[in-house]
Amino acid sequence: MSGAAVRDGQSEHRRSGKLRVTRVRRVERITPRMARITFAGDELAGLHSNGGDQHVALYFYEPGVELPRPFTTEAARALLPVAKPRLRRYTIRHHRPEAGEVDMDFVLHGADQLASGWAERATPGDEAIWFGPGSGWTPGPDAEWAVLLGDETALPAIAATLEQLPPGLPVSVVVEVPDRAEEQPLTTRADARISWLHRGSRPAGQLLHERATALPLPPGRGRIWGAAERGVIRELRRHFVEGQGLARSDTHLTPYWTRGETQDSEV
Numbered sequence: 001m002s003g004a005a006v007r008d009g010q011s012e013h014r015r016s017g018k019l020r021v022t023r024v025r026r027v028e029r030i031t032p033r034m035a036r037i038t039f040a041g042d043e044l045a046g047l048h049s050n051g052g053d054q055h056v057a058l059y060f061y062e063p064g065v066e067l068p069r070p071f072t073t074e075a076a077r078a079l080l081p082v083a084k085p086r087l088r089r090y091t092i093r094h095h096r097p098e099a100g101e102v103d104m105d106f107v108l109h110g111a112d113q114l115a116s117g118w119a120e121r122a123t124p125g126d127e128a129i130w131f132g133p134g135s136g137w138t139p140g141p142d143a144e145w146a147v148l149l150g151d152e153t154a155l156p157a158i159a160a161t162l163e164q165l166p167p168g169l170p171v172s173v174v175v176e177v178p179d180r181a182e183e184q185p186l187t188t189r190a191d192a193r194i195s196w197l198h199r200g201s202r203p204a205g206q207l208l209h210e211r212a213t214a215l216p217l218p219p220g221r222g223r224i225w226g227a228a229e230r231g232v233i234r235e236l237r238r239h240f241v242e243g244q245g246l247a248r249s250d251t252h253l254t255p256y257w258t259r260g261e262t263q264d265s266e267v
């Protein structure tokens with residue numbers, strides 16, 4: 001289990017993560033296919049927020065597994081030979097320390113899928129166990145521009161990152177969503193140019209790839225952040241690193257899901 005850090009290519013400040021037993025406090029449908037779940041609980045009291053694309057790993061145990069109480073990081077480790085959780089990663093969209101609350105936004109891509117189905121059925125009072133948060137990306141103080149790319153699973157990270165970017169930083173944002181109803185208001189003090197792409201019936205990531213690979217990059221040193229389906233991310237990395245000659249360390253491109261596969265292999 002990893003520690004948390006701030007990542008900007010310049011420095012990494014590690015803080016140890018923690019297993020947190022929380023309860024669902026509220027559930028809201030912010031767009032037709034995105035559920036915002038608010039988590040609360042005593043264990044959120046000491047949560048240190050790293051901002052940006054920081055994420056947690058949600059723990060899903062098989063029904064019927066009896067968890068020892070109190071359920072701590074050590075207790076989860078001791079339980080591993082008997083019961084291994086399936087992990088799913090989600091971004092912290094908001095952290096309100098004064099209210100002891102954390103919001104995460106879940107794409108509802110299938111009621112029969114583990115995390116998506118859980119989110120679709122979640123009601124206040126449900127227990128949710130997660131480990132984290134992890135580190136948060138920033139473009140770094142020497143960045144002269146930034147590019148943020150992603151599909152709807154990346155939207156929470158893009159929205160949270162935009163809220164933290166320095167005033168006036170030139171930033172191009174390209175987000176692919178199923179349709180107009182999945183757009184969300186994005187706020188930033190940066191000098192942002194935001195493009196929404198509606199995939200309709202096209203394969204996920206096709207439009208994002210087309211638009212991202214046609215983006216003119218400004219002069220000077222910039223940084224690129226992106227998250228989407230694994231194959232799309234592979235192509236974007238090839239384009240920016242091999243095609244455009246960007247330093248690999250100036251790109252932060254992460255597969256957030258894999259077509260036709262569960263995320264279990266990531267654990």
Ligand SMILES: Cc1cc2nc3c(=O)[nH]c(=O)nc-3n(C[C@H](O)[C@H](O)[C@H](O)COP(=O)(O)OP(=O)(O)OC[C@H]3O[C@@H](n4cnc5c(N)ncnc54)[C@H](O)[C@@H]3O)c2cc1C
Pocket residue numbers: 055088089090091092104105106107108109110113114115116117152153154156157255256257258259260261262263264
């Ligand atoms: C660091 C990180 C942060 C993330 N943050 C968020 C977040 O804030 N919000 C969010 O919604 N997701 C986020 N994701 C993506 C999320 O973890 C995956 O979509 C995950 O696969 C969902 O788990 P599941 O149990 O619902 O589906 P799985 O069991 O993993 O997959 C089951 C099937 O569903 C398909 N599938 C998975 N995700 C999608 C999708 N989005 N659209 C269409 N088909 C899909 C798979 O290809 C597979 O066929 C993040 C991923 C990472 C790595």
